Amino acid sequence: MKKDTMDPATSEDTPGTKRERAERVAVDASEAQTAERAKTGKKRASSYWAVSWGIFKRNKLGVFCLGVVLVLVLVAIFAPLLAPYDPDAQTLTNMLQNPSFAHPFGTDEYGRDILSRVLYGCRISLSVGVVSQLIALVIGFFSGVCAGYFGGKVDAVISFVIQVFSSFPFLLFAIVVMFVLGPGLINLYVALGLLMWTSTARLVRGDVMKLKGSEYIQSCMISGGKPMRIIMKHLLPNCVSTLIVVSTLGIPNAILSEATLSYLGLGVQPPTASWGSMISAAQTYIQTATFYSVIPGIAIIITVMAFNLLGDALRDALDPKMRS
Numbered sequence: 001m002k003k004d005t006m007d008p009a010t011s012e013d014t015p016g017t018k019r020e021r022a023e024r025v026a027v028d029a030s031e032a033q034t035a036e037r038a039k040t041g042k043k044r045a046s047s048y049w050a051v052s053w054g055i056f057k058r059n060k061l062g063v064f065c066l067g068v069v070l071v072l073v074l075v076a077i078f079a080p081l082l083a084p085y086d087p088d089a090q091t092l093t094n095m096l097q098n099p100s101f102a103h104p105f106g107t108d109e110y111g112r113d114i115l116s117r118v119l120y121g122c123r124i125s126l127s128v129g130v131v132s133q134l135i136a137l138v139i140g141f142f143s144g145v146c147a148g149y150f151g152g153k154v155d156a157v158i159s160f161v162i163q164v165f166s167s168f169p170f171l172l173f174a175i176v177v178m179f180v181l182g183p184g185l186i187n188l189y190v191a192l193g194l195l196m197w198t199s200t201a202r203l204v205r206g207d208v209m210k211l212k213g214s215e216y217i218q219s220c221m222i223s224g225g226k227p228m229r230i231i232m233k234h235l236l237p238n239c240v241s242t243l244i245v246v247s248t249l250g251i252p253n254a255i256l257s258e259a260t261l262s263y264l265g266l267g268v269q270p271p272t273a274s275w276g277s278m279i280s281a282a283q284t285y286i287q288t289a290t291f292y293s294v295i296p297g298i299a300i301i302i303t304v305m306a307f308n309l310l311g312d313a314l315r316d317a318l319d320p321k322m323r324s
Helices: 015-040 048-057 060-077 114-150 152-167 170-181 185-195 198-212 215-222 227-263 275-285 290-318
Strands: none
Touching: 048 060, 048 290, 060 114, 060 290, 114 152, 114 185, 114 198, 114 227, 114 275, 114 290, 152 198, 170 185, 170 227, 185 227, 198 227, 215 227, 227 275, 227 290, 275 290
Protein backbone atom coordinates (compact mmCIF):
# COMPACT_ATOMS: atom_id res chain seq x y z
CA MET A 1 0.00 0.00 0.00
CA LYS A 2 0.99 3.55 -0.66
CA LYS A 3 1.39 5.64 2.43
CA ASP A 4 -0.01 9.14 2.41
CA THR A 5 2.72 11.68 2.70
CA MET A 6 1.96 15.13 4.04
CA ASP A 7 4.18 18.14 4.33
CA PRO A 8 4.93 18.83 8.01
CA ALA A 9 4.32 22.55 7.45
CA THR A 10 0.89 21.74 6.02
CA SER A 11 0.03 19.35 8.84
CA GLU A 12 0.77 22.03 11.38
CA ASP A 13 -1.22 24.67 9.48
CA THR A 14 -4.11 24.70 11.95
CA PRO A 15 -6.16 27.80 12.84
CA GLY A 16 -4.27 28.11 16.10
CA THR A 17 -0.92 27.96 14.31
CA LYS A 18 -2.03 30.60 11.77
CA ARG A 19 -3.11 32.90 14.57
CA GLU A 20 0.18 32.45 16.38
CA ARG A 21 2.14 33.21 13.21
CA ALA A 22 0.05 36.33 12.58
CA GLU A 23 0.65 37.49 16.14
CA ARG A 24 4.40 36.93 15.76
CA VAL A 25 4.43 38.93 12.51
CA ALA A 26 2.53 41.78 14.16
CA VAL A 27 4.93 41.78 17.13
CA ASP A 28 7.96 41.76 14.82
CA ALA A 29 6.54 44.65 12.76
CA SER A 30 5.82 46.65 15.93
CA GLU A 31 9.33 46.03 17.23
CA ALA A 32 10.82 47.04 13.87
CA GLN A 33 8.86 50.30 13.88
CA THR A 34 9.91 50.99 17.47
CA ALA A 35 13.57 50.38 16.59
CA GLU A 36 13.29 52.60 13.52
CA ARG A 37 11.68 55.37 15.58
CA ALA A 38 14.42 55.11 18.22
CA LYS A 39 17.13 55.21 15.53
CA THR A 40 15.81 58.04 13.36
CA GLY A 41 13.68 59.92 15.88
CA LYS A 42 10.83 60.05 13.37
CA LYS A 43 7.43 58.45 13.61
CA ARG A 44 6.15 56.67 10.51
CA ALA A 45 2.88 58.08 9.17
CA SER A 46 -0.01 55.69 9.62
CA SER A 47 -2.96 57.46 7.98
CA TYR A 48 -3.66 58.41 4.39
CA TRP A 49 -3.59 62.14 5.12
CA ALA A 50 -0.37 61.88 7.15
CA VAL A 51 1.35 60.02 4.31
CA SER A 52 0.05 62.57 1.78
CA TRP A 53 1.32 65.46 3.91
CA GLY A 54 4.73 63.78 4.17
CA ILE A 55 4.90 63.46 0.37
CA PHE A 56 3.73 67.04 -0.12
CA LYS A 57 6.39 68.42 2.26
CA ARG A 58 9.13 66.87 0.14
CA ASN A 59 7.93 68.89 -2.87
CA LYS A 60 9.79 72.17 -2.27
CA LEU A 61 8.09 73.96 -5.14
CA GLY A 62 4.66 72.93 -3.87
CA VAL A 63 5.46 74.16 -0.34
CA PHE A 64 6.72 77.47 -1.76
CA CYS A 65 3.52 77.89 -3.80
CA LEU A 66 1.45 77.10 -0.71
CA GLY A 67 3.28 79.93 1.05
CA VAL A 68 2.56 82.28 -1.87
CA VAL A 69 -1.14 81.35 -1.80
CA LEU A 70 -1.29 81.95 1.97
CA VAL A 71 0.33 85.37 1.47
CA LEU A 72 -2.25 86.21 -1.21
CA VAL A 73 -5.06 85.15 1.12
CA LEU A 74 -3.67 87.37 3.90
CA VAL A 75 -3.35 90.27 1.46
CA ALA A 76 -6.97 89.82 0.40
CA ILE A 77 -8.18 89.68 4.00
CA PHE A 78 -6.14 92.62 5.30
CA ALA A 79 -6.25 94.78 2.16
CA PRO A 80 -7.89 97.72 4.03
CA LEU A 81 -4.98 97.69 6.49
CA LEU A 82 -2.23 97.20 3.91
CA ALA A 83 -3.43 99.68 1.29
CA PRO A 84 -1.76 103.10 1.79
CA TYR A 85 -4.63 104.96 0.08
CA ASP A 86 -8.30 104.63 -0.63
CA PRO A 87 -8.41 102.65 -3.92
CA ASP A 88 -11.28 104.77 -5.25
CA ALA A 89 -10.00 108.18 -4.14
CA GLN A 90 -9.31 110.36 -7.18
CA THR A 91 -6.59 113.02 -7.24
CA LEU A 92 -6.49 114.48 -10.73
CA THR A 93 -3.30 116.40 -10.02
CA ASN A 94 -1.47 113.06 -9.64
CA MET A 95 -2.56 111.52 -12.95
CA LEU A 96 -0.30 108.79 -14.40
CA GLN A 97 2.63 109.45 -12.10
CA ASN A 98 5.60 107.12 -12.35
CA PRO A 99 6.42 104.83 -9.41
CA SER A 100 7.79 106.85 -6.51
CA PHE A 101 8.18 106.69 -2.75
CA ALA A 102 4.69 108.11 -2.22
CA HIS A 103 3.18 105.80 -4.85
CA PRO A 104 5.40 102.67 -5.23
CA PHE A 105 3.42 101.39 -8.24
CA GLY A 106 2.49 104.81 -9.64
CA THR A 107 -1.00 106.20 -10.24
CA ASP A 108 -3.67 105.70 -12.89
CA GLU A 109 -5.47 108.14 -15.19
CA TYR A 110 -7.60 109.40 -12.27
CA GLY A 111 -4.70 109.79 -9.86
CA ARG A 112 -5.66 106.67 -7.87
CA ASP A 113 -2.87 104.71 -6.21
CA ILE A 114 -2.17 101.54 -8.25
CA LEU A 115 -0.69 99.65 -5.27
CA SER A 116 -3.92 100.12 -3.30
CA ARG A 117 -6.01 99.04 -6.27
CA VAL A 118 -3.84 95.94 -6.85
CA LEU A 119 -4.28 94.93 -3.19
CA TYR A 120 -8.05 95.34 -3.40
CA GLY A 121 -8.04 93.58 -6.77
CA CYS A 122 -6.49 90.56 -5.06
CA ARG A 123 -9.56 90.41 -2.84
CA ILE A 124 -11.86 90.45 -5.88
CA SER A 125 -9.89 87.82 -7.80
CA LEU A 126 -9.60 85.37 -4.90
CA SER A 127 -13.26 85.80 -3.95
CA VAL A 128 -14.33 85.07 -7.53
CA GLY A 129 -12.07 82.01 -7.68
CA VAL A 130 -13.17 80.57 -4.34
CA VAL A 131 -16.91 81.30 -4.50
CA SER A 132 -17.32 80.16 -8.10
CA GLN A 133 -15.40 76.97 -7.33
CA LEU A 134 -17.61 76.27 -4.31
CA ILE A 135 -20.68 76.56 -6.54
CA ALA A 136 -19.05 74.34 -9.17
CA LEU A 137 -18.02 71.76 -6.53
CA VAL A 138 -21.53 71.47 -5.10
CA ILE A 139 -23.17 71.12 -8.52
CA GLY A 140 -20.43 68.87 -9.89
CA PHE A 141 -20.28 66.59 -6.87
CA PHE A 142 -23.98 65.88 -6.65
CA SER A 143 -24.31 65.56 -10.42
CA GLY A 144 -21.38 63.14 -10.60
CA VAL A 145 -22.59 61.14 -7.60
CA CYS A 146 -26.12 60.78 -8.99
CA ALA A 147 -24.78 59.74 -12.38
CA GLY A 148 -22.34 57.19 -10.97
CA TYR A 149 -24.51 55.84 -8.15
CA PHE A 150 -27.91 55.50 -9.81
CA GLY A 151 -26.71 54.83 -13.36
CA GLY A 152 -29.21 54.01 -16.10
CA LYS A 153 -31.34 56.88 -17.35
CA VAL A 154 -30.07 59.24 -14.65
CA ASP A 155 -26.50 58.67 -15.81
CA ALA A 156 -27.52 59.11 -19.45
CA VAL A 157 -29.30 62.42 -18.82
CA ILE A 158 -26.52 63.91 -16.69
CA SER A 159 -23.82 62.75 -19.11
CA PHE A 160 -25.76 64.36 -21.98
CA VAL A 161 -25.98 67.65 -20.06
CA ILE A 162 -22.23 67.50 -19.36
CA GLN A 163 -21.52 66.97 -23.04
CA VAL A 164 -23.75 69.91 -23.99
CA PHE A 165 -21.98 72.25 -21.56
CA SER A 166 -18.56 71.00 -22.68
CA SER A 167 -19.29 71.35 -26.39
CA PHE A 168 -19.32 75.17 -26.29
CA PRO A 169 -16.11 77.22 -25.99
CA PHE A 170 -15.88 78.22 -22.35
CA LEU A 171 -15.07 81.89 -22.85
CA LEU A 172 -17.76 82.37 -25.48
CA PHE A 173 -20.30 80.62 -23.24
CA ALA A 174 -19.25 82.82 -20.29
CA ILE A 175 -19.65 85.97 -22.38
CA VAL A 176 -23.17 84.92 -23.41
CA VAL A 177 -24.18 84.08 -19.84
CA MET A 178 -22.79 87.38 -18.49
CA PHE A 179 -24.54 89.27 -21.28
CA VAL A 180 -27.84 87.65 -20.26
CA LEU A 181 -27.35 88.06 -16.49
CA GLY A 182 -25.73 91.47 -16.72
CA PRO A 183 -22.34 92.63 -15.42
CA GLY A 184 -21.62 92.53 -11.71
CA LEU A 185 -19.74 90.61 -9.08
CA ILE A 186 -22.62 88.40 -7.90
CA ASN A 187 -23.56 87.47 -11.46
CA LEU A 188 -19.90 86.66 -12.08
CA TYR A 189 -19.93 84.19 -9.18
CA VAL A 190 -23.04 82.49 -10.51
CA ALA A 191 -21.97 82.43 -14.16
CA LEU A 192 -18.53 80.91 -13.55
CA GLY A 193 -19.93 78.44 -11.02
CA LEU A 194 -22.56 77.26 -13.49
CA LEU A 195 -19.98 76.85 -16.26
CA MET A 196 -17.15 75.13 -14.37
CA TRP A 197 -18.89 72.14 -12.79
CA THR A 198 -18.53 69.68 -15.67
CA SER A 199 -14.93 68.60 -14.97
CA THR A 200 -15.79 67.96 -11.31
CA ALA A 201 -18.84 65.93 -12.30
CA ARG A 202 -16.83 63.74 -14.69
CA LEU A 203 -14.15 62.92 -12.12
CA VAL A 204 -16.63 62.29 -9.30
CA ARG A 205 -18.74 60.07 -11.55
CA GLY A 206 -15.69 57.93 -12.34
CA ASP A 207 -14.72 57.65 -8.67
CA VAL A 208 -18.25 56.71 -7.63
CA MET A 209 -18.57 54.06 -10.33
CA LYS A 210 -15.38 52.43 -9.02
CA LEU A 211 -16.43 52.73 -5.37
CA LYS A 212 -19.95 51.44 -6.04
CA GLY A 213 -18.63 47.94 -6.73
CA SER A 214 -16.61 47.73 -3.50
CA GLU A 215 -17.73 45.34 -0.79
CA TYR A 216 -18.54 47.87 1.90
CA ILE A 217 -20.75 49.94 -0.42
CA GLN A 218 -22.56 46.77 -1.55
CA SER A 219 -23.02 45.77 2.11
CA CYS A 220 -24.55 49.15 2.90
CA MET A 221 -26.93 48.87 -0.04
CA ILE A 222 -27.96 45.30 0.83
CA SER A 223 -28.52 46.18 4.48
CA GLY A 224 -31.02 48.85 3.46
CA GLY A 225 -28.89 51.98 3.69
CA LYS A 226 -30.54 55.05 2.20
CA PRO A 227 -28.82 56.54 -0.86
CA MET A 228 -28.26 59.94 0.79
CA ARG A 229 -26.64 58.32 3.81
CA ILE A 230 -24.37 56.20 1.60
CA ILE A 231 -23.44 59.25 -0.49
CA MET A 232 -22.64 61.55 2.44
CA LYS A 233 -21.11 58.98 4.81
CA HIS A 234 -19.15 56.72 2.45
CA LEU A 235 -18.81 58.24 -1.02
CA LEU A 236 -18.10 61.86 -0.08
CA PRO A 237 -15.08 61.08 2.18
CA ASN A 238 -13.56 58.97 -0.60
CA CYS A 239 -13.95 61.82 -3.10
CA VAL A 240 -12.43 64.53 -0.89
CA SER A 241 -8.93 64.21 -2.38
CA THR A 242 -10.35 64.54 -5.91
CA LEU A 243 -12.40 67.59 -4.91
CA ILE A 244 -9.36 69.27 -3.33
CA VAL A 245 -7.24 68.84 -6.44
CA VAL A 246 -10.03 69.89 -8.82
CA SER A 247 -10.84 73.02 -6.80
CA THR A 248 -7.18 74.03 -6.49
CA LEU A 249 -6.72 73.72 -10.25
CA GLY A 250 -10.09 75.36 -10.95
CA ILE A 251 -9.45 78.55 -8.94
CA PRO A 252 -6.80 79.93 -11.36
CA ASN A 253 -9.13 79.23 -14.30
CA ALA A 254 -11.84 81.25 -12.56
CA ILE A 255 -9.37 84.07 -11.84
CA LEU A 256 -8.32 84.20 -15.50
CA SER A 257 -11.96 84.13 -16.61
CA GLU A 258 -12.80 86.99 -14.24
CA ALA A 259 -9.87 89.02 -15.55
CA THR A 260 -10.94 88.36 -19.14
CA LEU A 261 -14.59 89.25 -18.56
CA SER A 262 -13.63 92.38 -16.60
CA TYR A 263 -11.28 93.35 -19.42
CA LEU A 264 -14.21 93.05 -21.84
CA GLY A 265 -16.44 95.10 -19.54
CA LEU A 266 -18.71 92.18 -18.56
CA GLY A 267 -17.24 91.47 -15.13
CA VAL A 268 -16.55 93.72 -12.17
CA GLN A 269 -17.67 97.25 -12.93
CA PRO A 270 -15.80 100.52 -12.17
CA PRO A 271 -14.85 101.98 -9.81
CA THR A 272 -14.35 98.60 -8.08
CA ALA A 273 -10.71 97.57 -8.35
CA SER A 274 -10.14 94.50 -10.51
CA TRP A 275 -6.96 93.32 -12.20
CA GLY A 276 -8.74 92.72 -15.50
CA SER A 277 -10.47 96.10 -15.54
CA MET A 278 -7.15 97.79 -14.63
CA ILE A 279 -5.46 96.19 -17.65
CA SER A 280 -8.40 97.23 -19.84
CA ALA A 281 -8.16 100.85 -18.66
CA ALA A 282 -4.36 100.85 -19.09
CA GLN A 283 -4.30 99.82 -22.74
CA THR A 284 -4.72 103.44 -23.84
CA TYR A 285 -1.57 104.44 -21.92
CA ILE A 286 0.54 101.34 -22.57
CA GLN A 287 3.29 103.35 -24.32
CA THR A 288 3.39 106.33 -21.99
CA ALA A 289 2.68 104.50 -18.70
CA THR A 290 3.75 100.90 -19.20
CA PHE A 291 3.80 100.19 -15.46
CA TYR A 292 0.02 100.74 -15.35
CA SER A 293 -0.73 97.55 -17.30
CA VAL A 294 2.35 95.50 -16.35
CA ILE A 295 1.80 95.51 -12.59
CA PRO A 296 -1.73 93.98 -12.54
CA GLY A 297 -0.59 91.56 -15.27
CA ILE A 298 2.27 90.37 -13.04
CA ALA A 299 -0.17 89.95 -10.17
CA ILE A 300 -2.37 87.71 -12.34
CA ILE A 301 0.63 85.65 -13.48
CA ILE A 302 1.91 85.10 -9.93
CA THR A 303 -1.53 84.11 -8.61
CA VAL A 304 -2.36 81.73 -11.46
CA MET A 305 1.06 80.06 -11.42
CA ALA A 306 0.98 79.61 -7.64
CA PHE A 307 -2.41 77.90 -7.71
CA ASN A 308 -1.53 75.73 -10.72
CA LEU A 309 1.75 74.50 -9.25
CA LEU A 310 0.09 73.97 -5.87
CA GLY A 311 -2.61 71.91 -7.57
CA ASP A 312 0.03 69.77 -9.31
CA ALA A 313 1.81 69.18 -6.00
CA LEU A 314 -1.44 68.22 -4.26
CA ARG A 315 -2.30 65.84 -7.09
CA ASP A 316 1.09 64.15 -6.75
CA ALA A 317 0.60 63.81 -3.00
CA LEU A 318 -3.04 62.72 -2.90
CA ASP A 319 -3.30 60.47 -5.96
CA PRO A 320 -1.96 56.95 -5.22
CA LYS A 321 -1.23 56.42 -8.93
CA MET A 322 0.95 59.52 -9.03
CA ARG A 323 2.82 58.37 -5.91
CA SER A 324 4.09 55.25 -7.64
